[in-house]
Amino acid sequence: MTSEFSHAKFFTSFGTIAYVDPATGALRHGPGGQVPDNLVLLLPPDPASRYCRVRYTADVAKPSEDFGFGRLGLKPLLDKNSTAAPLELIRLERGLFCLKLGNAFLSAYPGGDFGLAETCSNWELYLTSEDLGPDRFPAADYRSQSYASRDIQQYIVHPAVRVQTGVKPRKARLLAFGYPAWSHGRVYYDLSKHLYENGYILDILNWRQNHAQHFDALQSYYDCFITALDGVSVLVDTYKVPYERIIAVSHHEFDIRMLIEKKGIEVFEKFSNYAVVSDYVYCASLMAGVSRVPMVASLGVDYETFYSPIAERLDAVGYASSMATTTYGVEWKRGVLAQSAATAAGLPFKVAGSTAKQTSFHDMPEFYRSVGAIVTSSISESGPLPVLEGAAAGRLVIGTPVGHFPQKANQGGGIIAPIQADKFVSFTTATLTFYKENPSAYVEKCQSIQEAARNFDWKFSIQDWVDLIERRRL
Known part of the structure; x- marks a missing residue:
């Protein structure tokens, strides 16, 4: 393999990292920091190619080895033969991808083993440390019989897992603090898909849960926070996020009134940016006495x-x-x-x-x-x-x-x-x-x-x- 290939760690949907067990030579996955960090995907430089081998470095004193794959029933086997089949990388959405060996999908079992599956669902989803935006890999239309499309769409990339990957998109890393269900969930899901195609990462953090244990890491990784006005007080008071790192978006005239009552009308001047989702709320914001003129960030439909x-x-x-x-x-x-x-x-x-x-x-x-x-x-x-x-x-x-x-x-x-x-x-x-x-x-x-x-x-x-x-x- 040549140095033209970029190296990428790959992570399972559980947030575990793929590695080779030095004792058995088997492909496995486990928690980062607790298992050997000895395996990378070799991503092809040509956007038209979607096929990857893996590189194993057993010891800094030994040369690395490149592997393709064979299979034994439903078990994938590493094979360093140069003719061994590579994995086909298929980019899905929001930075998620799957890996295929022939007609089967590489599946990460909860216990740490890998297997092969006929259908791509949650266990067959992966993330990588490299940006897989549209300039690197074209997105695949996965709405077919081999893909559990609803499971893929319903899978939420937890921000703590994204932090582990360390991926750096072409543009900003954004964290939406909000409700991942009902109408807000639909908006954040659609935004995360479409913004990814524009070079951004947008993940969502459920504001109904406590995230104190990993919030410092989130603050260090993400460039700014996006939230409805309902979420501003919690971000500022509970998680100590500066107003200047918040893009505040009003989804209703009532949330403008509520934020004014909690934080005062001058708070709108402090935000990194301020928007409303329609002209109707634009007028409501001005009529409420907010002097900062909001941008209008319109909602769409898939x-x-x-x-x-x-x-x-x-x-x-x-x-x-x-x-x-x-x-x-x-x-x-x-x-x-x-x-x-x-x-x-x-x-x-x-x-x-x-x-x-x-x-x-x-x-x-x-x-x-x-x-x-x-x-x-x-x-x-x-x-x-x-x-x-x-x-x-x-x-x-x-x-x-x-x-x-x-x-x-x-x-x-x-x-x-x-x-x-x-x-x-x-x-x-x-x-x-x-x-x-x-x-x-x-x-x-x-x-x-x-x-x-x-x-x-x-x-x-x-x-x-x-x-x-x-x-x-x-």
């Missing part, structure tokens, strides 16, 4: 993930938010209004969980396929995802003129309903009834909504987030 064939008729109404949420004495979700309209139109009403009893955001595409319309009834929102996702799924989208929905509806992404409760119910009932009784008009409307939703894809909004990161105060 169009291909949510795309679905158009239903032939309207036979059920979906609701993809909490039925009721009261803040400062105001009940602002008003799901009962959407339910009343569906009932009056003679249609079943389906709810996709709630904040207390959540449906995984990875399961939401199936939810949209099970209904013919999506209705939102809030009196305040910022960048509601259901209107984007429902539109991408080709469903009839009806909602109140709040958040980014007026813009999306104006672009063809849905129908705006009146904000007043009684007028909302009567209008939505009439609209649902019309499309229920006129299948051809329903199909035509859904087709136009879905076509408009192509322009809501993340590829049209990710630059807002790149600008937010690049324009932060250093």
Whole structure:
């Protein structure tokens, strides 16, 4: 092998490091610092090549040895024969990759052994100390029978594991402090995928858990933190993160008010950067007296993930938010209004969980396929995802003129309903009834909504987030 190949340590999804057992010559994995650090992947210099051998250094006094692989049943065997098969490296998403030997995937068993598996799932996921961005390896479309795609998407790279790899992306290393489920989870997941393709690493740290034991290491590794305004106080007070290292993002007008009450209005001037997720919240921030003008970091939708064939008729109404949420004495979700309209139109009403009893955001595409319309009834929102996702799924989208929905509806992404409760119910009932009784008009409307939703894809909004990161105060 030539020096053109770059050397990369590789880590399992458990955070363990791959090594060769000096006594047996077997490929194994174990905790870093407790097992020999004697094995690297040899990454090819040619982006068109995806095949890697491994290099074993038993002793500094001895020359290193390069190996390919053979197999004995479901067990991979190191083979230093120059004709031995290399491993095929397949880049997945967010820095995760898998390794194939022929038609089988290299699998890291929990006990420390390696095996081979027919399907790529959690045990077949790896991370490396080298950046595997798009300039090094093209991403693979892994939505096929050999990949447990939902398991791959659902796997969260723990920031402490990323720190162990020491990987240095082309651009910044970002840590999102937030909730990895429900709508925030969807946003952070999509951002982590798309920002990785733009040269960044974005991982998420669950703000409902205690991370004191490894937070110093996280602060040293990540360049800055991204959090909704709800997370600012914990980052600053509990983990002692300076305001100047925080990119604060408002997801709702209420979180602006809450942060002002906790930290004072002057706190917004201290952030590394400050953004809101829609023009609606931009105005709310200024009207709340925040003098720092926020950037607008728009939300998008993964169009291909949510795309679905158009239903032939309207036979059920979906609701993809909490039925009721009261803040400062105001009940602002008003799901009962959407339910009343569906009932009056003679249609079943389906709810996709709630904040207390959540449906995984990875399961939401199936939810949209099970209904013919999506209705939102809030009196305040910022960048509601259901209107984007429902539109991408080709469903009839009806909602109140709040958040980014007026813009999306104006672009063809849905129908705006009146904000007043009684007028909302009567209008939505009439609209649902019309499309229920006129299948051809329903199909035509859904087709136009879905076509408009192509322009809501993340590829049209990710630059807002790149600008937010690049324009932060250093």
